[in-house]
Amino acid sequence: MKISASKNMLKRFRHEFIILAIIVVLSITIGSINSQFYSVGNIYSLLKSTVIMGLFALGSFLVLVSGDIDISFTAIGVFCMYVTSKLVLLVMPGAGIVLIMLIAGLMGVLLGFINAVFISLLKMPGLIVTLGTGSMIRGFLLTFIGVRIINKLPDSMIAFSKITLLHKAQENGHIVGLSIGFVVFIAFAILIYLALKYTVTGRAVYALGGDRVATARVGFNITKVQFFIYGTVGFLSGLAGVTHSSFMRNGNPFDLVGTELSVIAAVVLGGTSITGGKGTVFGAVLGVFLLVLINNSLIMVGIPSYWQRAVVGIIILLSTGSVALQERRSRGV
Amino acid sequence: MEEELIVVENIEKSFPGVRALSDVSISLKKAEIRCLAGENGSGKSTLIKVISGIYKPEKGLITIEGEQYKSLHPIEAIRHGVQVIYQDLSLFPNLTVAENLALNSYLGNNKKLLKWKDVKKIASSALSKINVEIDLNGIVGSLTVADKQLVAISRALLNNAKIVIMDEPTTALTQKEVDSLFKIILNLKEMGISTLFVSHKLREVIEISEEITILRNGRKVAEGSIDQFDEPKIVYHMTGREVGTERYKYVPRGDKLPVLTVQHYSSDTHFEDVNFDIHSGEIIGITGLLGSGRTELALSLFGIHQHDSGKVLVEGKEVSTNTINDAVNSGIAYVPEDRLSEGLFLQQSIARNTYVSILDRLQNKLGFVDFPKADITVETWIDNLSIATPSKENPVSSLSGGNQQRVVLARWLATDAKILILNGPTVGVDIGSKEDIHNKLRELARSGLAILIISDDIPEIVQNCNRIFVMHKGQIVERLEGSRTHENEIVAILKKLK
Numbered sequence: 001m002k003i004s005a006s007k008n009m010l011k012r013f014r015h016e017f018i019i020l021a022i023i024v025v026l027s028i029t030i031g032s033i034n035s036q037f038y039s040v041g042n043i044y045s046l047l048k049s050t051v052i053m054g055l056f057a058l059g060s061f062l063v064l065v066s067g068d069i070d071i072s073f074t075a076i077g078v079f080c081m082y083v084t085s086k087l088v089l090l091v092m093p094g095a096g097i098v099l100i101m102l103i104a105g106l107m108g109v110l111l112g113f114i115n116a117v118f119i120s121l122l123k124m125p126g127l128i129v130t131l132g133t134g135s136m137i138r139g140f141l142l143t144f145i146g147v148r149i150i151n152k153l154p155d156s157m158i159a160f161s162k163i164t165l166l167h168k169a170q171e172n173g174h175i176v177g178l179s180i181g182f183v184v185f186i187a188f189a190i191l192i193y194l195a196l197k198y199t200v201t202g203r204a205v206y207a208l209g210g211d212r213v214a215t216a217r218v219g220f221n222i223t224k225v226q227f228f229i230y231g232t233v234g235f236l237s238g239l240a241g242v243t244h245s246s247f248m249r250n251g252n253p254f255d256l257v258g259t260e261l262s263v264i265a266a267v268v269l270g271g272t273s274i275t276g277g278k279g280t281v282f283g284a285v286l287g288v289f290l291l292v293l294i295n296n297s298l299i300m301v302g303i304p305s306y307w308q309r310a311v312v313g314i315i316i317l318l319s320t321g322s323v324a325l326q327e328r329r330s331r332g333v
Numbered sequence: 334m335e336e337e338l339i340v341v342e343n344i345e346k347s348f349p350g351v352r353a354l355s356d357v358s359i360s361l362k363k364a365e366i367r368c369l370a371g372e373n374g375s376g377k378s379t380l381i382k383v384i385s386g387i388y389k390p391e392k393g394l395i396t397i398e399g400e401q402y403k404s405l406h407p408i409e410a411i412r413h414g415v416q417v418i419y420q421d422l423s424l425f426p427n428l429t430v431a432e433n434l435a436l437n438s439y440l441g442n443n444k445k446l447l448k449w450k451d452v453k454k455i456a457s458s459a460l461s462k463i464n465v466e467i468d469l470n471g472i473v474g475s476l477t478v479a480d481k482q483l484v485a486i487s488r489a490l491l492n493n494a495k496i497v498i499m500d501e502p503t504t505a506l507t508q509k510e511v512d513s514l515f516k517i518i519l520n521l522k523e524m525g526i527s528t529l530f531v532s533h534k535l536r537e538v539i540e541i542s543e544e545i546t547i548l549r550n551g552r553k554v555a556e557g558s559i560d561q562f563d564e565p566k567i568v569y570h571m572t573g574r575e576v577g578t579e580r581y582k583y584v585p586r587g588d589k590l591p592v593l594t595v596q597h598y599s600s601d602t603h604f605e606d607v608n609f610d611i612h613s614g615e616i617i618g619i620t621g622l623l624g625s626g627r628t629e630l631a632l633s634l635f636g637i638h639q640h641d642s643g644k645v646l647v648e649g650k651e652v653s654t655n656t657i658n659d660a661v662n663s664g665i666a667y668v669p670e671d672r673l674s675e676g677l678f679l680q681q682s683i684a685r686n687t688y689v690s691i692l693d694r695l696q697n698k699l700g701f702v703d704f705p706k707a708d709i710t711v712e713t714w715i716d717n718l719s720i721a722t723p724s725k726e727n728p729v730s731s732l733s734g735g736n737q738q739r740v741v742l743a744r745w746l747a748t749d750a751k752i753l754i755l756n757g758p759t760v761g762v763d764i765g766s767k768e769d770i771h772n773k774l775r776e777l778a779r780s781g782l783a784i785l786i787i788s789d790d791i792p793e794i795v796q797n798c799n800r801i802f803v804m805h806k807g808q809i810v811e812r813l814e815g816s817r818t819h820e821n822e823i824v825a826i827l828k829k830l831k
């Protein structure tokens with residue numbers, strides 16, 4: 001009984017295990033070539049690098065599970081970041097970071113609702129809608145709000161980037177700490193996990209990705225569910241935008257847009273089905289870890305950075321391919 | 334007098350350009366099993382949707398549990414215990430059995446948070462109501478159709494069903510699964526639940542129903558206790574015409590070599606040492622339980638699946654069946670089981686669907702498609718197979734099931750096939766068109782084609798095939814002479830197989 005239960009686990013989370021294994025193997029390999037990899041400083045900096053992609057990925061994950069696709073989230077993120085920064089500098093330069101994040105997040109929710117209106121009420125495919133809204137939001141930002149990089153951000157945003165935890169002394173005497181941004185990312189990952197697992201709306205996201213018609217017939221309010229999804233994506237994007245500019249210590253309206261496909265790649269890498277209904281938060285987080293590991297660490301072992309994209313592509317093909325193959329074999333096709 | 338649970342009177346319902354229901358009445362007593370029969374387009378599904386509150390009729394009265402309604406709202410229908418089990422079952426393939434069962438009641442009770450212990454409890458009590466055991470943690474998408482159906486039925490019962498409407502529940506079930514479904518329907522009857530059973534398969538209808546209502550062109554044409562009906566009578570009311578029941582007679586054509594010879598044909602996983610031949614003019618039927626290897630055999634002969642050993646000869650010459658191209662070039666054509674997902678490009682025109690299989694032969698000297706020639710070919714086949722359409726440029730999706738099936742036939746006949754393999758040729762096709770397809774197949778056989786039919790539909794096999802093979806665990810276990818075999822014999826053989 002026990003054995004079959006753990007076997008079941010293995011089967012259900014096959015993809016997550018594969019990604020975890022790749023992460024472990026990759027880490028050991030990189031570490032054995034360059035021991036700098038294991039230094040606390042490097043690990044902390046890797047974890048910090050997962051934050052922005054991670055927050056975006058959580059939203060992207062929700063949309064993919066519901067059986068749709070959103071590519072406007074980076075545009076929403078940069079819009080919220082830039083407008084909020086400008087607004088705060090203009091009206092209340094002393095605002096705290098929580099307030100700033102809330103403003104950006106709620107702005108994101110509103111923008112997400114625009115997506116939801118088209119996708120849910122007009123029943124348009126998410127890819128088309130967000131292709132449009134993403135381009136529109138970014139165009140609006142650059143045309144009417146500004147193209148100049150904000151070099152002096154509100155103080156609280158700069159301060160946020162300096163908050164660290166779990167301080168450790170490195171060999172060279174430097175004291176390093178883990179960015180609080182990572183804690184925010186993980187906290188939201190847990191929140192999304194709980195919402196998906198223990199709320200009826202959360203299960204509806206999976207149901208929607210599994211069979212849309214059945215979801216309506218059972219009596220779910222699909223419109224409500226989709227507003228929840230795209231609102232959440234907007235909120236997380238706003239948050240990611242502010243965190244990004246805080247980490248960069250400037251507000252650049254040309255940032256972020258262009259990274260959306262990498263984010264979606266990370267989520268898919270983590271085992272989320274591009275056709276909807278399947279995927280776990282844990283998998284999406286692992287996907288982000290793996291992608292960040294590849295992007296930031298291959299260089300440590302002398303692999304040119306151009307190779308990173310190729311490696312990501314190869315891993316996507318191999319990992320999703322192996323799972324697809326196993327599924328096919330188990331169905332006896 | 335027995336209690337009438339629901340009485341639907343004088344329903345009228347029109348859609349733009351069509352009168353779907355005119356003056357239709359139907360009623361169900363408590364614990365009654367009633368069959369609603371009728372061809373596609375007869376108004377069956379419209380009537381179901383009126384009863385379940387999805388459509389509002391223009392006229393008529395619905396009395397349910399003593400309360401009168403001009404039209405029902407879906408919520409009212411559910412509150413009165415009306416549950417529809419749709420043909421597609423409306424389950425979530427990516428969720429577990431437990432969730433599929435429990436989500437409904439969570440929604441019904443307007444709860445926001447899930448307790449997984451309760452989910453399991455709700456689910457297991459639902460399954461125990463109909464005495465079935467299915468792994469609660471299993472993903473629904475990986476269950477068999479029969480198990481999925483049981484999940485759907487259990488889910489309906491969870492909502493205090495008093496009337497269960499089953500829309501074509503047996504379409505994808507094997508004989509044994511149909512039997513256990515019937516046990517469950519009888520079980521529901523004992524619990525006081527009424528069943529409205531919608532089906533094409535008349536033998537089943539007669540076996541399970543107590544009462545029958547027959548619709549044709551939106552009108553009720555017959556109704557009564559099932560004892561007063563037999564198959565030909567039901568068919569007559571459904572189609573408005575007599576449908577022939579005479580069998581196919583094969584007249585040997587005196588050819589020396591069979592068109593198709595299959596020798597020691599084996600695949601490591603699906604079938605083993607299959608031997609048979611088909612002469613010109615023969616119609617051979619293969620039946621067997623699901624998983625007997627018959628579909629895989631057909632797919633291998635057509636080059637979709639691989640075989641591992643054995644020979645295939647066409648007119649005495651050994652041919653390769655390794656790829657679809659090989660098979661097509663040696664004169665083998667295959668009409669798949671699910672014409673919608675495997676066979677047709679639904680949004681494309683009838684013409685394009687027809688000539689897609691012979692594009693390479695329609696090339697002119699420059700390598701472009703010779704459209705005038707293509708048009709002639711298409712028109713010939715539309716004519717030959719009497720496909721009912723105003724224009725060959727209409728999309729295939731605008732055709733009825735029977736006519737869609739003919740388009741698939743036309744496509745393969747256009748390749749000048751010598752051997753036609755059909756997998757479930759009339760699944761989901763109504764009786765009238767079914768007869769037309771059967772007649773067409775006989776005609777084709779008489780004109781010299783060798784035909785292989787794979788089917789679950791025993792009457793179809795017995796009526797149309799001059800030889801019948803029963804396959805089991807990858808082998809042909811029984812070879813019967815069509816003209817001397819009774820349906821019940823084959824049913825008995827199938828029941829014995831395990």
